[in-house]
Amino acid sequence: MTEGLRERKKRETRQRISDMATGLFLERGFMEVTIAEIAEAADVSVNTVYNYFPAKEDLFLDRSAQVVERTSRWVRGRDEGESAAGAVLRELRAEVEVVSPRVGLMEGYDRFMRVIHEAPPLRSRLWTLQEEIRDHLEGTLREETGASADDPLPGLIAGQICWVQQMVMVSVGRAMLAGRNPDVVSREVLVLLDDIEELLGAKVLNYAVRGAP
Structure with missing residues (x-):
């Protein structure tokens, strides 16, 4: 896999996690959603979520x-x-x-x-x-x-x-x-x-x- 393709896949993964998290937060509230549920929705591991977003707050305020x-x-x-x-x-x-x-x-x-x-x-x-x-x-x-x-x-x-x-x-x-x-x-x-x-x-x-x- 080329460096450019790897970077694109990282961006896509990060965006998918962010989108899934935002949808869950808007639907159920920030305090009610766990990192494990976000990981499952985005089809990644919990560790992968933390690799991209060190804190739960970063998932909602990702910009x-x-x-x-x-x-x-x-x-x-x-x-x-x-x-x-x-x-x-x-x-x-x-x-x-x-x-x-x-x-x-x-x-x-x-x-x-x-x-x-x-x-x-x-x-x-x-x-x-x-x-x-x-x-x-x-x-x-x-x-x-x-x-x-x-x-x-x-x-x-x-x-x-x-x-x-x-x-x-x-x-x-x-x-x-x-x-x-x-x-x-x-x-x-x-x-x-x-x-x-x-x-x-x-x-x-x-x-x-x-x-x-």
Whole structure:
């Protein structure tokens, strides 16, 4: 078997396990499903499941690595003359405006959120994920600005930017849990983003402007 074929089979196995786990979690709840049941549904061994997903929480939040990287990617890709916060606000507006599933604007997202709300380990993992996003963004801001290790500003700015993103996700999640229409929620969250931007100070909005002296 060639290296390329092996990698493809690994990706397919990982995706199959993830899909089976998500289906079981949505049907019965996170706390009610065992790793053994997931392994059986995916036709793999329990050890194979753990090889791909070290913790049960990783099976439900299997895209956490992408989520951690996303905000930093937006900042690194900011336009000339655009600040870090400006880039994140622009990207969030774009996602909300097109009613993107990536920010939870989709039918059925209420089921996903309900599983999280009913499972303390998942809520705890989400809290940890938020910390990972903030820490990763702080590192990115230090790299982008050349800030010293003892400069507190990158950490403070990262906290403000992550607050913006968290407010959007919380607002969408609550609205979808309440059974709201994604298109309607999209319009409301766009207004919310305007309100959030007005609350941010000039120091946040003008930090790490690309091309600034």
